[in-house]
Amino acid sequence: MKVSAGLQYSSCQIRWIFHCPGYIKDDTITVQSTVKVIKESRLSETKARAAPAVVEATNEEQDAPPEYDADHLQYDPGLRSPIASYDVNEQDAVRRAYILKGPNQCYAHDFLVREIYGKKRHFNFVWFHKYQWLEYSVAKDAGFCMVCYLFGSGTSNFVTDGWRNWNKADALDKHVGGITSAHNKAQEKYNLFVSGGPSIDNVIVKVSNESEIHYKARLTYSLRCLRYLLNQGLAFRGHDESEESSNRGNFIELLKWLAENNKEVDRLVLKNATGNCILTCSSIQREIIHCCADETTKHIIEELGDDHYAILADECSDLSHKEQLALCVRYIDKLGRVCERFLGVVHVASTTSAALKKAILTLLSDHHLSPSQIRGTRI
Numbered sequence: 505m506k507v508s509a510g511l512q513y514s515s516c517q518i519r520w521i522f523h524c525p526g527y528i529k530d531d532t533i534t535v536q537s538t539v540k541v542i543k544e545s546r547l548s549e550t551k552a553r554a555a556p557a558v559v560e561a562t563n564e565e566q567d568a569p570p571e572y573d574a575d576h577l578q579y580d581p582g583l584r585s586p587i588a589s590y591d592v593n594e595q596d597a598v599r600r601a602y603i604l605k606g607p608n609q610c611y612a613h614d615f616l617v618r619e620i621y622g623k624k625r626h627f628n629f630v631w632f633h634k635y636q637w638l639e640y641s642v643a644k645d646a647g648f649c650m651v652c653y654l655f656g657s658g659t660s661n662f663v664t665d666g667w668r669n670w671n672k673a674d675a676l677d678k679h680v681g682g683i684t685s686a687h688n689k690a691q692e693k694y695n696l697f698v699s700g701g702p703s704i705d706n707v708i709v710k711v712s713n714e715s716e717i718h719y720k721a722r723l724t725y726s727l728r729c730l731r732y733l734l735n736q737g738l739a740f741r742g743h744d745e746s747e748e749s750s751n752r753g754n755f756i757e758l759l760k761w762l763a764e765n766n767k768e769v770d771r772l773v774l775k776n777a778t779g780n781c782i783l784t785c786s787s788i789q790r791e792i793i794h795c796c797a798d799e800t801t802k803h804i805i806e807e808l809g810d811d812h813y814a815i816l817a818d819e820c821s822d823l824s825h826k827e828q829l830a831l832c833v834r835y836i837d838k839l840g841r842v843c844e845r846f847l848g849v850v851h852v853a854s855t856t857s858a859a860l861k862k863a864i865l866t867l868l869s870d871h872h873l874s875p876s877q878i879r880g881t882r883i
Contacts, residue, residue, distance in 0.1 A: 581648035582641030655693035814880030
């Protein structure tokens, strides 16, 4: 299932997470509860699609109905073919046919008695009332799950071999499990299939179409402000970035100024932006700055190519007394100009020659630069 729940620009990712709380309860899986919904809207489609299923067949085969016809499908859950074995374009027709039939709950069957741990036990038809998804296979004397067969992955024991431990009725509750269990996910798909409502994929995509346009515009305006501050070498953050602050920092104040002078910008940013996608928090600022840094470094490496270069390195300690090493590269571009470009800064454990050498080689390796191309150093 492909869900368009996020957008990606360069290495910057903004994700929306959709969560639907609440427990997924089992719906009644009977002919009476499903025929009314499916029969009018989908039975005709099932028959229409079933007719041309056999295209190039013998006369004898053409007289026989398709195998997914509701009247000719294998009803015993222990003998029927997996949903995945049908043609992908016909699987929904098979599902509708089985739903119209309803689960194989043979109340009047004379259930086989087996001795389990010294006691005679057999399948109890009362379980059919409590677990509407439960089916019984006469051929295998085992219980199966209808919704997991129709919409599950096909790996559950209630789909492959069946459940036969009549002395452990709690296995039925364990199969249902919690909200995120495989059974409840299959049950949710079943409910959606029966109701005929739009899938969560389509709902999210419809919302995302408009959100994508607004998001791209909002991100563009933020990038314009960020590029200006980066180009001027100005700080981004403010001492107090709360809405009550008189000066919220260069980035937010510049974005506010842009909004005040452009109605289109003002319509999408800051107070008029979506609550969870304002793109002004510190983590978003840092992430976009890192994206800009990555793109800038990528351009420098592409400009340098396989040519020779020199390195300029300088070590100093910051306010927290941590030793840091800054590295620049010096090279001649394709126009014959001398270029000096900042490559990065890394923390070093010590200032010994071995530690500095290791830090330099690591930084060069991270940017796929070969030390063999170095033709000069200044440290």
